[in-house]
Amino acid sequence: MTPTMEPIISSLKLKYLVTHFGDVLLRFREHLVMTLVALLIALLVAFPIGILVSRYRRLEGPIISALNLLYTIPSLALLVLFITIPFIGLGTDNAVVVLVIYAQIILVRNIVVGLKGVDPDVLEAARGMGMGSAQRLLQIELPLALPVIIAGIRIAAVTIIGIGIVAALVNAGGLGRLLFDGVSRNYPDMIVAGALGATALAGLTNVALRLVERRVALSVSGQD
Amino acid sequence: MSDGPAIVVENLIKQFPGAARPVVDGCSFSVAPGELVVLLGPSGCGKTTLLKMVNRLYEPTAGRIIVNGVDAGQVPVAALRRQIGYVIQQTGLFPHMRIEDNIAVVPRLLRWPRARINDRIDELLALIGLPHDYRKRYPRQLSGGEQQRVGIARALAADPPVMLMDEPFGALDAITRTRLQDELLSLQSKVHKTILFVTHDVDEALRLADKVIVMRAGKLVQFDRPLKLLTRPADEFVTKLLSTGDPLRRLSLIEVGSIAAQLAHSSRGSGTAPCLKTTTDLRTALSLLLEGGEEQLPVVDEGGQIIGTLSFDTLRVAMQQLEQPVVDSHEQGR
Numbered sequence: 001m002t003p004t005m006e007p008i009i010s011s012l013k014l015k016y017l018v019t020h021f022g023d024v025l026l027r028f029r030e031h032l033v034m035t036l037v038a039l040l041i042a043l044l045v046a047f048p049i050g051i052l053v054s055r056y057r058r059l060e061g062p063i064i065s066a067l068n069l070l071y072t073i074p075s076l077a078l079l080v081l082f083i084t085i086p087f088i089g090l091g092t093d094n095a096v097v098v099l100v101i102y103a104q105i106i107l108v109r110n111i112v113v114g115l116k117g118v119d120p121d122v123l124e125a126a127r128g129m130g131m132g133s134a135q136r137l138l139q140i141e142l143p144l145a146l147p148v149i150i151a152g153i154r155i156a157a158v159t160i161i162g163i164g165i166v167a168a169l170v171n172a173g174g175l176g177r178l179l180f181d182g183v184s185r186n187y188p189d190m191i192v193a194g195a196l197g198a199t200a201l202a203g204l205t206n207v208a209l210r211l212v213e214r215r216v217a218l219s220v221s222g223q224d
Numbered sequence: 225m226s227d228g229p230a231i232v233v234e235n236l237i238k239q240f241p242g243a244a245r246p247v248v249d250g251c252s253f254s255v256a257p258g259e260l261v262v263l264l265g266p267s268g269c270g271k272t273t274l275l276k277m278v279n280r281l282y283e284p285t286a287g288r289i290i291v292n293g294v295d296a297g298q299v300p301v302a303a304l305r306r307q308i309g310y311v312i313q314q315t316g317l318f319p320h321m322r323i324e325d326n327i328a329v330v331p332r333l334l335r336w337p338r339a340r341i342n343d344r345i346d347e348l349l350a351l352i353g354l355p356h357d358y359r360k361r362y363p364r365q366l367s368g369g370e371q372q373r374v375g376i377a378r379a380l381a382a383d384p385p386v387m388l389m390d391e392p393f394g395a396l397d398a399i400t401r402t403r404l405q406d407e408l409l410s411l412q413s414k415v416h417k418t419i420l421f422v423t424h425d426v427d428e429a430l431r432l433a434d435k436v437i438v439m440r441a442g443k444l445v446q447f448d449r450p451l452k453l454l455t456r457p458a459d460e461f462v463t464k465l466l467s468t469g470d471p472l473r474r475l476s477l478i479e480v481g482s483i484a485a486q487l488a489h490s491s492r493g494s495g496t497a498p499c500l501k502t503t504t505d506l507r508t509a510l511s512l513l514l515e516g517g518e519e520q521l522p523v524v525d526e527g528g529q530i531i532g533t534l535s536f537d538t539l540r541v542a543m544q545q546l547e548q549p550v551v552d553s554h555e556q557g558r
Binding site: 119121122124125126127128129130131132135140143144219220221222223 | 279281301302303304305306310312313314315316317318319320321322329330333362363364365378388
């Protein structure tokens with residue numbers, strides 16, 4: 001660190017970030033892993049639900065309402081509530097379960113909207129040519145719905161990163177740890193490090209997935 | 225394939241739940257192999273519903289359909305559809321697949337070897353007159369007419385004996401539509417498919433059809449050759465729908481060759497005047513007569529030999545003969 005940088009780092013309260021960069025990186029990685037694990041499980045849950053809802057339209061009202069209701073529960077309440085449940089308790093498992101629940105409404109809704117948006121003429125052609133239900137889903141419907149589904153994944157990822165901060169309160173680690181520790185130790189530089197890390201993670205995720213989304217949208221509309 | 229009819233429809237009824245009356249109400253007819261039969265009628269007459277029962281996109285309420293000697297209702301639905309080509313109005317091409325992959329859909333479902341599929345794609349692109357480098361393009365990069373050609377190629381891919389076409393040219397501009405109609409006719413002269421073709425466009429029906437089925441409110445009103453529909457309409461509805469009295473429409477359905485006996489015998493060419501071919505229709509012949517200001521035009525056979533001349537009188541006589549009642553051959557089988 002050059003001596004001329006010192007006053008700038010100090011006035012911007014970046015001291016913790018610079019001196020404890022390894023620690024910040026560790027928290028960043030914890031947060032990233034938690035997000036990825038939650039997102040992956042959330043997708044595994046959301047796809048069957050979304051496909052089921054798009055096949056049986058009667059389910060759409062009840063299931064979307066139920067998922068919406070879950071989404072409105074304050075995250076801290078849900079995290080604390082799950083501490084009381086055996087096998088979940090404190091820690092990363094607790095956070096992942098809660099994050100999976102919050103991501104459902106976003107993912108399921110986008111999967112359903114994406115599948116609904118497939119041109120009915122295209123589907124009829126697929127049916128008329130003798131494609132079975134699974135073949136239509138895998139070869140026609142899901143590829144064409146992919147841009148909308150990826151948009152859902154992007155929003156869900158950013159939401160998970162945000163709620164993941166609160167999860168530090170149930171010992172799930174992550175960048176929230178820096179924020180809450182910084183507050184309790186009255187150490188502003190630590191808070192800044194946590195805030196910058198979370199912002200970077202959310203921002204990069206958003207940009208990266210948006211690029212994927214555009215690329216896929218061009219490709220499935222046959223314009224690449 | 226059996227020697228019998230390619231498609232037999234028996235007392236076919238389709239009633240949707242909650243509907244006051246059946247959409248298709250007791251239709252029976254049969255189509256010979258290689259025939260192009262047009263289902264014609266106003267919207268809501270049941271023609272599209274009837275078509276979609278052939279490949280079981282709709283299941284009949286009653287009656288049955290026999291395709292190539294087999295009851296369509298007894299065949300696994302996917303297997304049935306893979307042996308029936310299907311072309312729809314907005315092409316229904318898969319936008320995320322290249323042209324080659326669109327064409328390859330049914331052959332892949334039928335698990336053809338890769339090399340055979342590859343050859344078939346080239347063969348079909350040549351057949352529909354699209355350049356080879358279109359293989360790698362996406363549907364969006366093609367014009368509407370080109371997309372519909374690909375739609376037809378895709379339906380032909382596995383060489384199905386039967387094709388269903390649901391207003392395939394309905395969304396195209398008039399010039400493209402006429403060109404595709406011509407192409408379909410020349411294609412059909414090569415592939416000899418049994419085709420059921422739905423349209424509400426009377427001119428299209430008369431141009432393309434070997435036979436036309438006129439439908440109204442779910443019922444089959446008349447099943448006849450185009451010229452017969454015009455000269456001997458079954459009822460007031462057919463008369464009105466097809467404007468059967470229109471002499472130009474009638475003339476357009478008669479080829480010069482079919483009235484060869486009435487041509488004046490003369491081997492004299494007329495200098496600059498255009499020659500008529502035996503395949504020219506009488507409406508075009510009339511236009512050419514009026515256009516050139518000639519009293520008569522020479523007619524040549526395929527070899528370019530003049531076989532006679534056609535005049536306004538020839539046309540008048542041909543029209544009068546159409547008016548005379550002919551013995552009904554009962555070929556419509558009703």
